[in-house]
Amino acid sequence: xPTIKLTVNAKPVTMxxxxxxxxxxxxxxHLKLTGTHVGCDTSQCGACVVMVGGQSVKxxxxxxxxxxxxxxxxxxxxxxxxxLHPLQKAFHExxxxxxxxxxxxxxxxxxxxxxxxxxxxxGQIREWLEGNICRCTGYHNIVKAVQQCADEMKGGA
Amino acid sequence: xxxxxxxxxxxxxxxxxxxxxxxxxxxxxRPNQAYAYVLRSPMAHAKIASIDTEDAxxxxxxLAVLTGKDHADAGFGGLPCGWLIHNKDGSPxxxxxxxxxxxxxxxxxxxxxxxxxxxxxxxxKAAAQMIMVDYEELPVVPDITxxxxxxxxxxxxxxPVGNRCYDWHIGEKDPTDAAFAKAKHVVSIDLVNQRxxxxxxxxxxxxxEYDPSTDDHTLWTTSQNPHLIRLLIGAFTMQIPEHKLRxxxxxxxxxxxxxxxxxxxxxxVLWASKVVGRPVKWTAERSESFITDAHGRDHISHAELAIxxxxxxxxxxxxxxxxxxxxxxxxxxxxxxxLYGTLLSGVYVIPAIYAEVEAVFTNTTAVDAYRGAGRPxxxxxxxxxxxxxxxxxxxxxxxxxxRNVIQPDxxxxxxxxxxxxxxxxxxxxxxxxxxxxxxxxxxxRREEAKSRGMLRGIGMSLYVEACGLAPSAxxxxxxARAGLYESGTIRVxxxxxxxxxxxxxxxxxxxxxxxxxxxxxxxxxxxxxxxxKHGDTSNTAxxxxxxxxxxxxxxxxxxxxxxEKIIAKGRKIAAHILEASVDDVEFVDGEFRVKGTDxxxxxxxxxxxxxxxxxxxxxxxxxxxxxxxxxxxKNFTFPGGCHVVEVEIDPETGVTKVVDxxxxxxxxxxxxxxxxxxxxxxxxxxxxxxALLEHAKYDEQGQLLTGSYMTYTMPRxxxxxxxxxxxxxxxxxxxxxxxxxCGEVGAxxxxxxxxxxxxxxxxxxxxxDIEMPATPERVWRxxxxxxxx
Ligand code: FES
Ligand code: FES
Numbered sequence: 001x002p003t004i005k006l007t008v009n010a011k012p013v014t015m016x017x018x019x020x021x022x023x024x025x026x027x028x029x030h031l032k033l034t035g036t037h038v039g040c041d042t043s044q045c046g047a048c049v050v051m052v053g054g055q056s057v058k059x060x061x062x063x064x065x066x067x068x069x070x071x072x073x074x075x076x077x078x079x080x081x082x083x084l085h086p087l088q089k090a091f092h093e094x095x096x097x098x099x100x101x102x103x104x105x106x107x108x109x110x111x112x113x114x115x116x117x118x119x120x121x122x123g124q125i126r127e128w129l130e131g132n133i134c135r136c137t138g139y140h141n142i143v144k145a146v147q148q149c150a151d152e153m154k155g156g157a
Numbered sequence: 158x159x160x161x162x163x164x165x166x167x168x169x170x171x172x173x174x175x176x177x178x179x180x181x182x183x184x185x186x187r188p189n190q191a192y193a194y195v196l197r198s199p200m201a202h203a204k205i206a207s208i209d210t211e212d213a214x215x216x217x218x219x220l221a222v223l224t225g226k227d228h229a230d231a232g233f234g235g236l237p238c239g240w241l242i243h244n245k246d247g248s249p250x251x252x253x254x255x256x257x258x259x260x261x262x263x264x265x266x267x268x269x270x271x272x273x274x275x276x277x278x279x280x281x282k283a284a285a286q287m288i289m290v291d292y293e294e295l296p297v298v299p300d301i302t303x304x305x306x307x308x309x310x311x312x313x314x315x316x317p318v319g320n321r322c323y324d325w326h327i328g329e330k331d332p333t334d335a336a337f338a339k340a341k342h343v344v345s346i347d348l349v350n351q352r353x354x355x356x357x358x359x360x361x362x363x364x365x366e367y368d369p370s371t372d373d374h375t376l377w378t379t380s381q382n383p384h385l386i387r388l389l390i391g392a393f394t395m396q397i398p399e400h401k402l403r404x405x406x407x408x409x410x411x412x413x414x415x416x417x418x419x420x421x422x423x424x425x426v427l428w429a430s431k432v433v434g435r436p437v438k439w440t441a442e443r444s445e446s447f448i449t450d451a452h453g454r455d456h457i458s459h460a461e462l463a464i465x466x467x468x469x470x471x472x473x474x475x476x477x478x479x480x481x482x483x484x485x486x487x488x489x490x491x492x493x494x495x496l497y498g499t500l501l502s503g504v505y506v507i508p509a510i511y512a513e514v515e516a517v518f519t520n521t522t523a524v525d526a527y528r529g530a531g532r533p534x535x536x537x538x539x540x541x542x543x544x545x546x547x548x549x550x551x552x553x554x555x556x557x558x559x560r561n562v563i564q565p566d567x568x569x570x571x572x573x574x575x576x577x578x579x580x581x582x583x584x585x586x587x588x589x590x591x592x593x594x595x596x597x598x599x600x601x602r603r604e605e606a607k608s609r610g611m612l613r614g615i616g617m618s619l620y621v622e623a624c625g626l627a628p629s630a631x632x633x634x635x636x637a638r639a640g641l642y643e644s645g646t647i648r649v650x651x652x653x654x655x656x657x658x659x660x661x662x663x664x665x666x667x668x669x670x671x672x673x674x675x676x677x678x679x680x681x682x683x684x685x686x687x688x689x690k691h692g693d694t695s696n697t698a699x700x701x702x703x704x705x706x707x708x709x710x711x712x713x714x715x716x717x718x719x720x721e722k723i724i725a726k727g728r729k730i731a732a733h734i735l736e737a738s739v740d741d742v743e744f745v746d747g748e749f750r751v752k753g754t755d756x757x758x759x760x761x762x763x764x765x766x767x768x769x770x771x772x773x774x775x776x777x778x779x780x781x782x783x784x785x786x787x788x789x790x791k792n793f794t795f796p797g798g799c800h801v802v803e804v805e806i807d808p809e810t811g812v813t814k815v816v817d818x819x820x821x822x823x824x825x826x827x828x829x830x831x832x833x834x835x836x837x838x839x840x841x842x843x844x845x846x847x848a849l850l851e852h853a854k855y856d857e858q859g860q861l862l863t864g865s866y867m868t869y870t871m872p873r874x875x876x877x878x879x880x881x882x883x884x885x886x887x888x889x890x891x892x893x894x895x896x897x898x899c900g901e902v903g904a905x906x907x908x909x910x911x912x913x914x915x916x917x918x919x920x921x922x923x924x925x926d927i928e929m930p931a932t933p934e935r936v937w938r939x940x941x942x943x944x945x946x
Contacts, residue, residue, distance in 0.1 A: 122879075
């Protein structure tokens with residue numbers, strides 16, 4: 001079994017994994033970080049999105065060994081020192097989540113958008129979230145939350 | 158502190174979900190847990206000639222392989238249907254058996270054939286592929302049309318008539334025929350309300366655990382109603398007595414109806430845990446969800462509306478065929494009958510209505526309630542018909558609706574189809590929605606769109622739904638095998654904070670916040686001092702769960718009643734301590750005050766005293782401060798409203814873009830407007846999804862063609878604009894809160910508004926009808942057909 005070394009939520013991890021282990025299984029089953037979810041088996045729903053090497057990635061469609069040497073951030077790593085990430089705060093304030101199942105993937109994905117485009121317009125936010133399915137919110141408050149966060153981060157900068 | 162009903166309180170449950178600390182069933186792992194994989198039929202209809210499990214049993218890591226024969230030998234009962242429908246002639250519906258594993262014949266793709274228990278998920282799945290099943294194919298009934306055809310093959314050999322489950326009717330035929338005989342106009346329509354798949358984002362999962370040392374069974378399951386599951390397992394499928402069976406529905410990732418029902422896997426993991434002596438976990442892959450979660454809708458209807466010379470409705474005749482799938486799921490039989498036929502009067506005065514519904518079996522996944530359940534089908538039929546009538550009569554569709562809508566002074570309004578609406582101001586909802594969408598200037602927008610080569614259309618619908626399921630006496634009279642009250646308990650802790658237990662279940666609706674607001678407001682304490690517990694049969698009294706927009710109007714009312722008992726007891730305690738008569742103690746702003754004096758006790762002081770009593774007159778006053786209540790509603794609640802949609806269609810591609818959605822809903826008294834708006838947004842998205850995108854489609858062989866997110870079109874963020882959510886509220890007259898329920902309104906009202914808008918856009922090109930979902934292909938074809946004609 002290959003041994004991989006990576007950083008997950010700023011903690012170093014060294015692990016032996018079967019070569020066929022998916023990154024999402026490493027995260028959920030081995031590291032017990034169950035905030036990353038599995039909502040489909042065809043790489044469409046986005047419930048499993050995490051950051052790998054600064055890019056949002058569907059962790060169900062990546063092997064754990066591919067993350068060797070990388071920096072991985074899951075939803076559990078978003079809040080820093082007990083402070084919610086501005087996006088998490090914005091989702092809370094805008095009621096951007098209901099059942100919460102899609103939420104970790106949506107939040108991580110949106111954080112990648114804001115990194116790449118700090119002032120997205122409504123259409124850009126909606127297009128970016130193409131890979132994240134939410135069945136509860138009708139996306140209305142998700143988009144509002146991302147907009148508010150973008151505005152605040154601009155204001156703060 | 159105190160008055161928080163109606164406030165936009167941010168959700169208490171958010172922090173755990175936003176930080177990855179939610180606990181959904183698949184996130185839980187029990188010590189020494191094994192895994193289950195269910196082998197499912199690849200055929201829609203076949204005899205199981207033989208099944209050989211020997212190789213699978215020898216495979217790596219396998220602990221047990223169980224088949225339909227083992228299931229029968231174990232003496233388990235089948236999954237029951239909770240609603241008995243009677244045929245026109247009074248005989249009961251046909252109720253086929255529904256074992257958790259089938260032994261002799263499979264009846265739909267996904268039917269449960271065997272279950273493998275192994276050390277790991279991968280081992281269980283690999284071993285399942287080694288089970289040798291010899292199937293002998295049988296002719297397939299893939300849909301309603303095939304089911305009712307002369308000489309159709311039979312899904313069940315013993316159905317008395319064809320593939321019929323029941324033929325039911327409501328209303329009165331003769332007066333309705335008489336209304337048609339004197340009508341000036343008759344407008345008719347043929348409609349398909351297509352099959353949908355609910356697709357909660359969390360796939361179903363279950364963990365069974367049996368402890369031989371105590372004989373306790375525990376089931377963690379993705380359920381909207383854990384007590385109901387306990388009842389069904391206790392009384393029907395496994396006969397485990399309830400005091401030895403605990404059901405926990407932890408965080409649940411959406412339901413929309415699909416997680417109401419008792420599913421085979423719940424039986425299988427409990428059974429398997431006993432067989433292998435270890436906890437057993439099963440988690441659906443999405444492709445399994447597609448073929449095993451109960452589907453929704455699937456009606457074919459013909460309807461006629463009789464209208465007089467003044468444009469007043471005289472009568473409505475409806476004939477509907479409804480697809481049940483291969484088996485009767487828990488609530489399936491009620492959906493096309495009492496949740497559909499009873500709503501056919503809509504918001505209108507229609508003096509005579511007669512509806513017939515024939516439900517049939519097919520070789521497809523079971524169909525049951527999906528967000529709205531029956532009410533979207535009724536609304537779709539009526540609102541398509543009304544718009545069509547307006548077009549054929551040359552009357553403006555707003556005007557035609559105004560002429561026929563039930564007026565506020567007509568309430569309580571008895572419809573010809575059993576329901577008595579208590580209150581509503583539907584025409585006001587129409588005004589508010591039209592105002593929001595700027596209806597007056599629509600033609601200008603159509604012109605402007607035309608200048609860009611786009612076809613713009615506007616459509617609307619008015620709707621009413623029956624929610625707050627359900628008044629038990631009425632439900633029983635119409636075939637429900639259970640009452641549908643709700644329970645609630647308020648436990649005041651010694652230092653004045655409160656733990657609330659509800660028999661409803663939250664899987665996205667935010668009960669932990671809404672119910673906390675309700676109780677905080679009533680008891681005059683801060684929202685932060687109230688914790689709401691649900692989803693575990695070991696800590697709440699019996700409850701019926703969450704569906705049918707019942708949690709607030711029924712479950713909230715139960716809590717309100719419990720709160721009244723708390724206040725009543727608090728007054729007794731305060732009277733004793735303050736040495737006053739109980740009649741002189743009033744509860745105001747969170748304080749117990751002796752009228753006409755300055756003597757008073759804070760709520761927390763009374764709570765403390767209740768738990769450290771020193772000199773209570775024990776004959777009259779027990780220590781402690783905890784009260785429970787059961788609330789059985791007197792009537793259904795009737796949320797209603799108006800949805801208006803504007804679309805733009807690109808005639809080159811047939812792509813329909815929803816450019817504006819304006820709604821005005823009356824959901825009764827609102828506790829948390831932020832949460833209510835969120836519920837409406839979600840319902841609208843599912844309703845627009847039905848109108849434009851979603852369709853569960855089977856081929857001739859009964860194979861689901863849309864069995865993954867690559868083929869079943871889920872709505873994405875870019876499919877919607879922001880929704881304009883308005884309201885015009887009247888209060889429910891018969892529950893203590895005045896609330897009506899809001900979970901389903903979006904999915905009920907909007908599909909006909911979207912399709913009416915699409916037709917409105919296409920009409921100038923000669924298109925007068927389109928089916929759901931109005932996909933680009935359908936729209937493009939309709940435009941091209943019209944061009945040819
Ligand atoms: S689990 Fe659905 S995209 Fe990864
Ligand atoms: S919040 Fe439930 S799926 Fe998005």
